Amino acid sequence: MTHTIKVPIMADLSQQGTKPEYLYWVGCAGAFDDRYQKVARAFVKILHHLGVSYAILGKEETCNGDPARRAGNEMLFHMQAAQVVQLLTRYEVKKMITTCPHCFNIFLNEYPDVGWRGEVIHHSQFLQQMIDEGKLKVPKDMFNNQKVVFHDPCYLGRGNNIYDAPRQVIDALETDRVEMPRNKSFALCCGAGGAQMFKEAEPGSKEVYAERTEEALATNAGIIATACPFCMTMLTDGIKYKNKEEEVKNLDIAEMIASSLGL
């Protein structure tokens, strides 16, 4: 039985005088990046499946200023931050889920400096928690011991010491999870962080994403799992660049969970 999901919007709820438990911060990639839109869709499907009380900001959401700040434009960051803090304060947001480690990091670690402090949860942590609490039960036959390798996003891993949550989410599915030689705190960046996503790479002997993709492909995993929109862009490019689109898929952990649930 299929039904249409209507994603709740903060402003609507507020007009009705209700408040959701969580704000899902979609992020610019979730809203605009063709590939990451699918992840946002997969994630809200899981939220509905679980019956989680949440809402998004919708048209009111605006960039939290992270790429500007990482590119050195502190002025622009503060202009965005002032707007975002105002929004979060207006809707009395106390708990926020993000599907982007960069959004996660800036809200968790840096927004307290600019006037908003709350519980910030990355979707890998959220999914892991739901699995741990037994609320999220996943059928195990979907991945049939397929080889999966997880690429650590820098701002989740080294940036905030979250290494186990995404792995435990993958391990909830029956997969044959393997590691790259450089994993966890030793993981190699995908090449997109620090606003690299928006500019040409400096001249060198190789692209960072190519180096990382080769490492991932060398594990012979059929699925490269990620949990970050930028990593997804880079590794998807890398897979294309290596002409491996047929054999190797790049999936977000939320997509893996959603598809195992048939969502």
Added chain:
Amino acid sequence: MAKQLIFLFVLLITLGVFAWTMSRIFSFFNLTKSAFPVRNIGKRINITLKVAIGQSKILRWPFTGLLHALVFWGFMVITFGSFEMVIDGLAGTERVLGTFGIVYDIIIGSGDVFAAIVLIAILVFLARRLFLSIGRFKGEEIKTISKIDANIALTMILLLMVSLLGMNIGYVALHGNNQIGVYPVSQWLAGYITSGMTIYGANIFHEVNWWAHILLIFIFANILPYSKHFHVFTSIPNVFLSRLEPLGYLPNMGNVMNEVKLMMNPEAANVEAPPISRFGVKDVEDTSWKNYADALACTECGRCTAVCPAAITGKKLSPRKIFVDLRARMKEKGPGLIKNGIDYSDNKSLIRDYISEEELWACTTCNACAQECPININHPTLILDMRRYLVMEEAAAPAGLNMMFTNIENNGAPWQRGPEERLEWTESLNA
């Protein structure tokens, strides 16, 4: 008595030169800006115990890590004996701390064993530098002089260990069965080296090694501040003064925040905030005391650069170079700044004359460097502070980034997509 006077004289010269060098190096801290208040002493002690004393980060590279850890732990034990030598030298005593009995036996005994271990480790280190071609010992910032520096320091440590063992062997030969302390390695070596010696010969052997050892310590201590091996002194304090936030955290620029608030709402902002001379870091006088402490502590080991994605893929960025450059630039400009005041200029700057824009823009802020640095140096924060200068003072960002800024300003997203499109992904969502 004559020996005591000579010793006192040499000791005073050593301490005098050392104090002079230190006051010079430390006077440069007056030129730097604030970084963070040093709070959470308990947490800092924990980090120091783990990262510095426990060598947790250097051990991330098991082989060389273990060798280094052994050298470090060896130094800690051996230093006890060096203090005793200073007391002996001044008071004309011999093995004066022997009164501590069993504790003394344990410390001096393990010092004797460690001397041999350190000696072997240093031989391995020297061989790696001299005969193997190891990537992380190379790089634009590693000039011939840096390589010589490394080899001199290693040789000095080697000689320190040889003389320490020599001294212990001589002592064992002289005192036979009524010696103070235990000397497992030297006892064994003495069987070969001093067995045929007369008491007179053994005395000279001991005396020569005793003086050689203490003089080498004095010389080494005074060479260190000019060497990358200064980390022998600076690394433990540097770890204690680590930044405590998660690596992902970037410090806020309160003055910019204030300026923005003032722009948006003239009454809300704190107008009292001190005016700022320059946004971000262009030159040494804009760096923080922590940046400079990091630069003094960097041992040029290259672990940071070895894991840097930019460096690995042939880009010009090397995180180690950032701190090698900062230290060199402070040495160059610091004296002029102290003499002529903070407005002094020599028509050069850290950015461009030392660190190119190309290097700064290649950083992904992945924090692999900061994660790896055995003494908790934080590179990305300083790189970001230099980007802040380039963008806010010179509007000198790469084209792609300027486009991203414009997009955020105009439509609140780094891409050319407007708020009205933000709900597109929610359309026809079925489950």
